[in-house]
Amino acid sequence: MTKQSVRLTVNGREREGSAEPRKTLADFLREDLQLTGTHLGCEHGVCGACTIMVDGDAVRSCLLFAVQADGCDILTIEGLEKDGKMHPLQEAMRDCHSFQCGFCTPGFLMTAYAYLQEDHEFSEPEIREELSGNLCRCTGYQSIVAGVQLAAVRLGKRQEGASS
Amino acid sequence: MRFVGESIPRVEDRRILTGRGKYVDDLTLPKMLHAAFVRSPFAHARIKSIDVSAARATPGVVAVFTGDDMRRFCNPVSTSLAFGVKFPEFYPLTSDKVRFVGDVVAMVVAESRYEAEDGCELVAVDYDQLPAVADYDDAIDPTKPALFDELGDNVVITNAPVSWGDVDAAFAEADRVVSASLRQHRVAPVPMETRGSVADYDASSGELTYYASTQSPHSLRLQLANTLGHPMERFRVLANDVGGGFGLKGSVVREDFCVAAASRELGRPVKWIEDRNEHLIASGQAREEMVQIEMAVKADGTFLGMKAKLIMDAGAYPNVPFVSAMFVGLMQLLMPGPYRMKGYRFESSVISTNKAAYVAYRGPWEMETWVRERLVDIVAHEIGVDAAEIRRKNMMLGAPDDRLITGLTVKGISSRESLDRALEYIDYAGFRKEQEAARAQGRYLGVGFATFIEAAPGPAEMRPGGGMFGGERAKVALQPDGHLVVTTAQAPHGQGHETTLAQVAADEMGVPFEHVRVVHGDTRQTPFSVIGTGGSRASTWATGATIVSTRKLREHVLAIASGMLEISPEDLEIIDGVVTPKGVPQRGLPLAQIAMKALMDPASLPPGTDGPLETHERFTGEGITGSGWSGGTHACTIEVDVATGRVKILRYVVVEDCGRVINPAVVDGQVCGGVAQGIGAVLYERAAYDSEGNFLTSTFMDYLLPTSAEIPHIEIHHLETDPDGAFGFRGVGEGGAVVAPATLTNAIDDALQPFGSRVCDQYLPPATVAEIAGGASA
Numbered sequence: 001m002t003k004q005s006v007r008l009t010v011n012g013r014e015r016e017g018s019a020e021p022r023k024t025l026a027d028f029l030r031e032d033l034q035l036t037g038t039h040l041g042c043e044h045g046v047c048g049a050c051t052i053m054v055d056g057d058a059v060r061s062c063l064l065f066a067v068q069a070d071g072c073d074i075l076t077i078e079g080l081e082k083d084g085k086m087h088p089l090q091e092a093m094r095d096c097h098s099f100q101c102g103f104c105t106p107g108f109l110m111t112a113y114a115y116l117q118e119d120h121e122f123s124e125p126e127i128r129e130e131l132s133g134n135l136c137r138c139t140g141y142q143s144i145v146a147g148v149q150l151a152a153v154r155l156g157k158r159q160e161g162a163s164s
Numbered sequence: 165m166r167f168v169g170e171s172i173p174r175v176e177d178r179r180i181l182t183g184r185g186k187y188v189d190d191l192t193l194p195k196m197l198h199a200a201f202v203r204s205p206f207a208h209a210r211i212k213s214i215d216v217s218a219a220r221a222t223p224g225v226v227a228v229f230t231g232d233d234m235r236r237f238c239n240p241v242s243t244s245l246a247f248g249v250k251f252p253e254f255y256p257l258t259s260d261k262v263r264f265v266g267d268v269v270a271m272v273v274a275e276s277r278y279e280a281e282d283g284c285e286l287v288a289v290d291y292d293q294l295p296a297v298a299d300y301d302d303a304i305d306p307t308k309p310a311l312f313d314e315l316g317d318n319v320v321i322t323n324a325p326v327s328w329g330d331v332d333a334a335f336a337e338a339d340r341v342v343s344a345s346l347r348q349h350r351v352a353p354v355p356m357e358t359r360g361s362v363a364d365y366d367a368s369s370g371e372l373t374y375y376a377s378t379q380s381p382h383s384l385r386l387q388l389a390n391t392l393g394h395p396m397e398r399f400r401v402l403a404n405d406v407g408g409g410f411g412l413k414g415s416v417v418r419e420d421f422c423v424a425a426a427s428r429e430l431g432r433p434v435k436w437i438e439d440r441n442e443h444l445i446a447s448g449q450a451r452e453e454m455v456q457i458e459m460a461v462k463a464d465g466t467f468l469g470m471k472a473k474l475i476m477d478a479g480a481y482p483n484v485p486f487v488s489a490m491f492v493g494l495m496q497l498l499m500p501g502p503y504r505m506k507g508y509r510f511e512s513s514v515i516s517t518n519k520a521a522y523v524a525y526r527g528p529w530e531m532e533t534w535v536r537e538r539l540v541d542i543v544a545h546e547i548g549v550d551a552a553e554i555r556r557k558n559m560m561l562g563a564p565d566d567r568l569i570t571g572l573t574v575k576g577i578s579s580r581e582s583l584d585r586a587l588e589y590i591d592y593a594g595f596r597k598e599q600e601a602a603r604a605q606g607r608y609l610g611v612g613f614a615t616f617i618e619a620a621p622g623p624a625e626m627r628p629g630g631g632m633f634g635g636e637r638a639k640v641a642l643q644p645d646g647h648l649v650v651t652t653a654q655a656p657h658g659q660g661h662e663t664t665l666a667q668v669a670a671d672e673m674g675v676p677f678e679h680v681r682v683v684h685g686d687t688r689q690t691p692f693s694v695i696g697t698g699g700s701r702a703s704t705w706a707t708g709a710t711i712v713s714t715r716k717l718r719e720h721v722l723a724i725a726s727g728m729l730e731i732s733p734e735d736l737e738i739i740d741g742v743v744t745p746k747g748v749p750q751r752g753l754p755l756a757q758i759a760m761k762a763l764m765d766p767a768s769l770p771p772g773t774d775g776p777l778e779t780h781e782r783f784t785g786e787g788i789t790g791s792g793w794s795g796g797t798h799a800c801t802i803e804v805d806v807a808t809g810r811v812k813i814l815r816y817v818v819v820e821d822c823g824r825v826i827n828p829a830v831v832d833g834q835v836c837g838g839v840a841q842g843i844g845a846v847l848y849e850r851a852a853y854d855s856e857g858n859f860l861t862s863t864f865m866d867y868l869l870p871t872s873a874e875i876p877h878i879e880i881h882h883l884e885t886d887p888d889g890a891f892g893f894r895g896v897g898e899g900g901a902v903v904a905p906a907t908l909t910n911a912i913d914d915a916l917q918p919f920g921s922r923v924c925d926q927y928l929p930p931a932t933v934a935e936i937a938g939g940a941s942a
Contacts (some may be wrong), residue, residue, distance in 0.1 A: 022278065036190035037183020039407070041356045042440040046864035049356060077183035086181060094177040097829035100837065101658030102180030103187065103356040103407025124877070132873035135864070137356050137408050138658045140836030141872035143829070 006066050010035065011079030019066040026050045028066035029076060037077040038106050041135065048134035051107040052076045058114035077106040080113065089113055089151040098147035100138035107134050112148045122152035123164045167667035167677050171829035175662040175682075179405075186404040188360045188377045193433040196362065197226055199423055200280035200436075202270035202287045203446065204262035207298070207518035207857025208309070209291040211260060211269065218286040219272055224279030227430060228287065229271045229422065231259025237425040238391050241418065243484040245694075247493070249321045249514065251482055252312035256391070256421035262291070263311050263480035264518045265859045266446030271422045273434055296518045296857035300454060300475050303515035311480055311516050320478055320514040321489050326496065328569050331507035334469025338460035342543045346535050348905070348926040350452040350477075350851040351844075352444065353525045354869060355657070357407020359447055360437035361420060363427035371398045374424055379409040379655045380416075380696035383485050385687045387416040388424050403685035406657035410841070410901075411524030412448055413657065414698050415483050444862050448523030449851040450488075452477040453495075453531045457539055460507075465549040467558045469507035470500055470569075472535070476512070479519040485694065488522035489514040494529035494619075500569045501536045502579040502617050502795075503558040508569045518857040524698065526838060527618070527898035530905065534926060537614035537906035541913060542922060551910070552587055555615065559583065562791060573623045576791035578885045579615050582819040585881060586613055586797040589817045595801055603918060608806055608937070609814075610915025613799035614906035620700035620822075620895025621785060623792040630784040636701065637691035638709035640669060640717045641778035644763060646741050646755030647679040650714070651689050654706045655696035659897065660830045664702075665710050667826055672714040674738030675755065691780065700794065700895025703826065707893050708783035716779040724758050727770025790886035794894040796820040798839070798907040800876075804915045809934030811847060811912055813876040821883035822896035828882075831896050836878050838900020844870040845901075846908045846928050 003018040010033060017032040024043075029035045029052070041049035043062045050061040053075035080087040086094070089112055099105045108131065115130050127145045136144060152158040179185050216228040229237075234257040241254055257268050272283035297308050303318040310317050335341060361376040372394055378384050378401070385401040388394070406413065419436060427434040438447060453476045460468040474495060478488045496510045527533075544551040560566040562577040590611065599609040621627055629635070639651040650669045654661050666680035673680075684690060691709075695701060722733040725743040729736070735746050742752040759777055766774045801814040818835055825831050848868040852860040861867040886892045905926055912933060913923040919937045 020278070030189075031192075034192075035183070036187075037185075039187070039357070040189070041358075042864050044440065044863055044865075047356065047440075077181075081182050086178070090181040094173050094181055097171065097174060097177075097833055099177070099180060100660065100833055101356065101408040102176065102185050102405060105180050105185075106183060109181070128872040132871040135356065135869050135871065137354055137410070137841070137869065138837045139833055140838075140840030140878060141875050142836045142878055143833055145872060 004067050006070050008069050008071065009073045011075060021065060021067050023066045024062055025064040025066045025069045026061035029061060035076050035078055039103055041104065046135070047104070048111060049104050049107040051110040051134065053110055053114060058111050077109055080109065088154045089116060092151035092154055093147035096143050096147035096150055098139070098143045104134060104136040108136065108144055112151065116151060116155060116157060119157070122149055122158040124149065125164065167670050168826050171827055172663060172667055172677060174660045175666065176660060187357055187407055188362060188375055188404070189437045191362050191375055193362065193364055196433040196435055197273050197275060197430065198277040198280045198435050199271055199273050199426060200277060200284050201268050201419060201442070202272065202284045202289065203442070204265060204267040204269055206262055206291055206293055207265050207296040208294040209262050210294065211262065212290040212292050214270060215288040216270060218288070219283040222279065222283045222286055224275040225272060225283040226275065227273045227426065228283060229257065229426060231255060231257040231269070234422065234425060235259065237429060238421055239393055241391055241421065241484060243487065245485045245490065246487050247490045249482065249487050249489045250315050252315055254481060256418045256425065264520055265857065266442065266520060268418055268422070271426060273426050273430065298517060298853060298855050298857045300477060300515060303517055311518065318516045320516050322513040323492065323511060325509050325511035327507065327509045328571065329507035331469050331471065331509045334505065334507035335460040338468050339463040340547055341458050341460050342546050343458040344539055344542055344924055345454065345456050346538055346924050347454045348451050348531060348534060350449045351849045352449045352851050352867065353410035353412035353523070355408025355410055355412060358438040358440060358443040359413065359417060359419070361423050362433055362435045363424040364433040365427040365431060367431045369398065371400065372424060372428060374401045376401060376403055376420070377406050377413060378403050379406065379413040379657050379698055381655050381685055381687050381690070382692050382696065383414065383694050384416050384420065387485055388420060391421050392424055392428065401687045403655055409657040410526045411528060411698060414696065415448055415523045416485060417447065440864065441862050444867050445859055446520055448483065448521045449479065449519070450523055450525035450528065451530065452522065455531065455535045457535060459539055459543050461543055461547060463547065465544070465547060465554040465557050467503055467505045469505050471509045472499055474512040476514045476522065477517050477519065478514050478522040479517060481521050483521045483523050486524065491528040495532040497570050498529060498617065499532040499536055502560045502568065502574060502577055502615065504560060505569050519853055526841060527902035530902045533614065533616045533902050534906045538909060538923065541910045552592060555583055572626060574791060574793060576885065577617060577793045577795060578821045578883050579617060579795055582795065582797040582821060582883060583615055586799040586817055586819040589819070589879065589881065590799040590801060590815060608804045608915045608918070610802045610804065610911040611799065612907050612909065612911025612914055613797055614903050614910055615795070615797040616899055616903040617793045617795040618700065618895060618899050618902065619792070620794045621704040621788060621792055624785070627785045630782065633694055635782050635784040636693060636705035636709045637780060637782045638706065638713045639691060639778060639780045640710065640713040642717060642721065642755060642759045644756065644759050646759055647681065648673060648675060649681050649683055650710055651683045651691065652706050652710065653691040653693035653696065654702050655685055657697060659697060659702060659834070660827065661702055661706065664826045664830055665706060668707050668710050669714045672711050673718055675741040679741060700897040703822065703893040703895050704788065705783060707826065708785070708891050709781065711891065712783050713779040713781040716781055717777065720773065720777060721755065721758055723773045724762060724769055725753050727773065729753060788891045790823055790892055794822045794896060794899055796899060796903070798903050800907050800911050802911045802915055804912065804933060804937065806934065806937035809930030809932065809937070811933060816876050816878045818878060818880045819883065820880060820896065820899065821885050823886055823894035824884060824892040825882055826893060832880050834896050835880055835900045838898065839878055839904045840870055840875045841901045842904020843875060843908055846905050846926060848929070850927055
């Protein structure tokens with residue numbers, strides 16, 4: 001099958017490659033750009049493990065073709081750390097023991113990252129609703145919800161000790 | 165103790181939070197090929213012919229293998245852990261018949277996964293359909309064809325009745341005999357990472373390296389080497405980060421053999437990553453059992469006896485290495501639970517159907533807890549005794565001579581304390597009043613609770629010499645810089661053993677936590693374990709092994725230091741990696757100095773201390789204190805919308821006793837995860853087949869996993885009985901999943917009492933709940 005060229009910005013770097021039109025963006029990131037931090041849990045858009053930021057929105061990279069992302073600005077889990085220091089969201093999730101096996105982690109991080117860009121209440125019920133498009137099988141979600149809430153506090157998005 | 169008992173941040177977290185985890189699909193090897201499988205669309209059919217010529221001609225396709233090829237490459241799949249079941253002859257790919265939707269018929273190997281799937285599209289298989297064996301009734305119907313011709317029928321094993329106590333006398337004494345037929349449905353473990361592997365055969369050395377997403381590397385190696393007929397000195401299994409397993413990844417699947425055989429045949433690395441559709445269809449499912457049970461009771465609620473007859477649906481192909489029939493033995497042993505009774509009889513059979521294999525799933529014996537705790541509630545309702553009171557009346561207190569009716573000692577169990585505490589935390593009495601008031605307003609609240617006990621590790625008589633798996637080993641080695649490497653037989657896949665075992669070793673040795681590295685998942689380095697991580701074994705067996713090995717290493721180090729410092733070992737301690745005379749810290753000797761002396765100048769060591777500073781001890785369970793039983797009680801309150809059947813969980817309380825807690829955050833994570841799976845099983849999840857054996861839930865739009873919006877906040881309380889025992893850690897991985905289904909079904913049944921509810925099926929989706937309530941069913 002004929003390949004088409006794909007140019008995009010990933011985690012602040014210009015990247016270029018070529019992909020068959022049928023190749024998903026997730027596969028392109030993982031195979032062609034060796035960015036294996038993005039995971040594939042279902043390849044049909046339900047589990048959310050492959051969530052990345054595309055032009056500022058949280059998007060499922062298994063549901064986009066690489067050629068559709070030509071010219072886009074992409075952020076993946078590998079781009080959250082700056083100068084060897086984890087993003088406050090990552091630190092909060094470590095401090096809350098948010099994850100176990102780590103497979104769903106990139107999707108939750110990117111979904112939560114997008115959520116934390118906006119202004120919200122960051123109450124427990126709201127966080128649970130916002131994260132409900134991502135599946136985790138290990139944790140029962142409690143520690144992930146706690147991690148996002150702690151990040152919201154540390155990022156100044158929520159008052160410490162606010163109700164619920 | 166400086167680290168044990170603390171929620172130390174996990175060693176694993178930095179890599180998984182920054183995208184640096186190394187899961188099997190992240191591995192790329194030079195010249196690597198990709199495999200995909202052609203699977204059966206039919207539940208039961210004979211294969212008339214397979215034409216692979218078009219597939220072989222597809223661009224990028226390197227090879228297409230069929231069942232006949234695998235018969236040449238491999239021995240039949242076998243196991244030494246068949247537990248007396250009828251074990252058919254079968255190969256990695258089938259060639260005569262397909263036996264479930266998803267059965268593997270052909271394997272296409274290509275330069276890319278996309279091209280391998282192109283090839284699969286072009287494999288033409290001609291089938292002759294057979295009647296499907298879709299359920300318990302079909303399996304014992306003599307007019308239905310046997311799945312495996314040579315086995316004659318579809319009954320895998322029939323176990324004769326086993327009795328304890330005087331069952332007939334117990335039933336003769338009864339005022340009432342309450343009977344029920346209780347069914348639980350197929351669900352699936354569903355780790356977020358599917359199965360997958362990369363096989364790398366090196367033709368120059370004859371070495372086959374198999375990278376896998378597994379929780380049992382040694383079992384995988386044994387099974388693969390056996391079926392491939394490959395010498396084990398040239399067979400290594402490696403598991404790096406593994407994205408969940410829950411029992412499923414202890415199984416060795418037929419695709420594993422195919423991937424390894426293909427690499428050996430082609431002389432190139434072959435990767436296979438199962439997609440989610442394949443996973444749901446074919447990787448294995450669990451829990452499908454039915455129990456007919458009778459309980460003999462006195463009018464006042466005193467239990468007298470129990471008779472149970474269980475059938476398990478094991479699916480088509482036997483699970484290896486552990487056939488699922490082995491779990492029946494645990495169900496038999498534990499079904500009466502911590503309740504006094506005078507007689508108990510259990511009989512069972514395991515049947516085969518045209519479904520995916522029955523695999524282990526987090527607490528594979530869970531049926532015993534669900535059946536017992538559901539039955540106790542049914543009995544309570546039928547004789548008009550409160551569900552809490554009937555439990556209190558019959559529950560053992562853990563007195564020195566207390567034994568389960570099946571004979572196991574339960575001295576020191578905390579079932580009763582956990583029940584009392586759970587009811588207190590949920591405010592049982594208060595909630596009953598609230599429930600009554602709500603009912604008057606047409607709102608239906610319910611409260612449910614259930615108690616479990618888990619033999620993790622079990623009382624001493626269950627594990628002579630380390631039990632059926634011979635205990636567990638660990639290696640501990642002092643490095644030249646004074647740091648420690650602990651090599652464990654565990655194969656963690658989310659449990660955080662790199663953290664928890666390091667906490668234990670650091671405390672035992674007297675070194676900083678950061679100085680301990682835990683190594684796992686490489687069969688060339690790790691001690692043998694047929695299980696790896698499973699059976700809630702880590703906190704008892706792996707911890708014990710780490711302690712005894714570290715202790716022996718410490719003695720060795722102190723013997724050397726004693727000679728160097730001319731101070732008796734009893735007067736030395738190790739603090740922060742420095743051997744120090746008690747009370748004279750300035751005379752300390754860093755471990756690095758001792759390690760280097762042992763390496764560079766062994767001739768000057770004190771007599772009898774030469775030798776590697778490395779230990780490899782086996783923990784046999786000696787020194788385990790306390791009852792040996794993990795356990796606890798869960799309680800939850802719910803509200804049911806009787807019009808829609810929606811169940812809203814209001815509160816979920818856990819009172820858990822897993823002995824001494826190593827890392828509270830890790831333990832709580834295990835509990836919450838298990839509870840979520842139990843809730844999912846009751847309200848959302850079902851691996852559904854129709855009466856023709858067609859599989860109906862092959863995507864995440866059909867097989868529904870609970871999300872953060874469905875799982876409630878879970879309140880956890882630890883009893884930590886025997887917190888000071890040296891080996892006081894007990895298993896915690898499975899209990900949540902074991903007892904949550906009983907807790908929630910009891911609450912739903914309680915809420916629906918005004919409608920005459922008597923829940924006997926564990927699966928309670930909205931349509932069923934609404935139907936029980938007599939409302940509009942969806």
